[in-house]
Amino acid sequence: MKTIWLGFMLLLSSLLSATELPLVQKQQLELAQFTTQSGAVLKQVKVGWEAYGSLNADKSNAILITHYFSGTSHAAGKYRSTDAAAGYWDSIIGPGKAIDTNQFYVLSVDSLANLNAFSPDVITTGPASLNPDTGKPYGLSFPVVTIRDFVEVQKALLDQLGIKKLYAVIGPSMGSFQAIEWAVSYPEKVERLMPVIGTAYIDSFSAVRLERWAQPIKQDPAWNKGAYPLTQQPQGLTRALAYVIQDALHPDLFNQSYPAPALDKAIHQAIQAELPAWSQLMIAAKQRSAQMDANSLLYLVRASQLWRAGMGDNWQQQLKSVKAKTLWLPATGDLLLTPAMAKHSKAQMPDALYEEISGQAGHLDGLLNIQSKAEQIRQFLAQ
């Protein structure tokens, strides 16, 4: 196994061969205008969305899945039977699975400023989009967007669909932020909340670590303060992705995927020689970032840095307004959004349930090993 991402692909492939995945269709939500939390008015906002299962007659069976930092609405299924990649949570979303699409109408929406701005399967409005007023890409003239903004876009979709209540909101990592913000902002509309590898706040330590994802881009002269040609992404984007990949992994799995430096002769002899594990990580990062946009990464970093439940000055107090039944699912080995953060968040919600996902992947266990909590998820949704 050359890289962990290759491993991830192989895992998905084996899932594909084991079970036939349903085909899903990307759809588009368009809003004539959208006012951000920062007060900016965006025209012609478009985001992609998709759904699995059927909405029942009284529209009471909708479950919203909110995606992670580098993710998209593609939580389950395949767009085309020939697709290599499938949904990131196929192990728990589908007919007869923990989030049973025979019972629930499961939907998910691409975020604003989605990182995969150039994926043909992603529809997003962000710094790489054309500003209708100028016909040119927004670049850094795009306003700061927040987790609350992502929630409001999702709510606009639900309003169009006539869905007044959510049976559950479930999301991993940055998706947990959106899920929690739903439950805080609309306590009457959210019946169940499941933050996976999540937290109700970003502390200064985590905000600075996020900043370290942004720095290779900002430090790259080709970034040109955000005014690069979109088809020539600054190389700093690759470095940023390398850091995202490592920070999402526990050493146990990282060390299985990347070679230890001890026996490489070149690095013992020449200071210019590159650490083999670094070269390999950069190759993985280059592949992963092929359809991504550097400025969009900066906007998602900022949205994540600003995160705290309710987006006010007291996230602890805001959490108390949540009425949803809540199940926290942090990953034991998570070094990015640690179980300590989940516990500190949960402490404000005395009735919330809490279980840890074990595994070797760290933060990524929230994706790779979520099926280990399938039964608990099924039971939680049955309550």
Next chain:
Amino acid sequence: MKTIWLGFMLLLSSLLSATELPLVQKQQLELAQFTTQSGAVLKQVKVGWEAYGSLNADKSNAILITHYFSGTSHAAGKYRSTDAAAGYWDSIIGPGKAIDTNQFYVLSVDSLANLNAFSPDVITTGPASLNPDTGKPYGLSFPVVTIRDFVEVQKALLDQLGIKKLYAVIGPSMGSFQAIEWAVSYPEKVERLMPVIGTAYIDSFSAVRLERWAQPIKQDPAWNKGAYPLTQQPQGLTRALAYVIQDALHPDLFNQSYPAPALDKAIHQAIQAELPAWSQLMIAAKQRSAQMDANSLLYLVRASQLWRAGMGDNWQQQLKSVKAKTLWLPATGDLLLTPAMAKHSKAQMPDALYEEISGQAGHLDGLLNIQSKAEQIRQFLAQ
């Protein structure tokens, strides 16, 4: 308290007022030539060293202290009574302290390629030194140096002083690498070994994290592949130090020193606005790096990346040759060289003792909170 480093300074200041620190003198070791592990021959190698206490008649009371990544030989005392800063382990080294200089002759040596190349109190030979053959700075023509090389330079000093055995070798972090390498390379010469916040190997996860300290320098055009004017250090050095500072701290202490982003209006309104915690960290890093050299950081990163006990292909086997009584002292909250790494190392040494330093500082507890283990250290040295 504006930054953790300020806090550290204040702590040292209070220690200074509480106890009168002995004055120590920086001395110089000069070697006409030195052959590195990589086979390069360096001429006129000079390193600084210092000692506390007195060598006894049979030269049996010497304790070598080996320093950390950004450290120097200055483990204890003050060079001048007017100095603001004092030794980094003043809390455990001195008359009547855990490492009692009334009893022991305690000495320490500046590393090759010492990071603080421009400190008037540091003497080192590294990429910022003039190559005697050319009269110009070595830059990247300086050979790769290893932990073994640091040990061999220290041994040359002990040979000059006629010290044939070390009562103990003790060092924190990168200093633990040197201490372990002493005990592996010269098992008959080392009676006691105390790796503090240490490990007997660097895995690929840690090697890549170290590479992330090097990247801001390598990515900086002003670095110019190592051929920058020494008086104009590339700005990437400051970023590198910022990463070093954060990676050495646990969130518990970091969050006390740097502000949470929630209530800063500018970062909610403008993507160009800088995260306050980041700005503050960069100011601390700028101060900390004022006498440092960017290329030297790259050499210390490489020396650390290459570290495994015995520098061969089987560090586990090499550890079995250690004859020294051993006490491992990792820090419970260490996220850089984790207790898991110390435990995995110790597992090869069934007779070794193991105790964890607790505290809020993480890796830095090996410096800031070492006095919490003063009694255990005293007892270990009495055995």
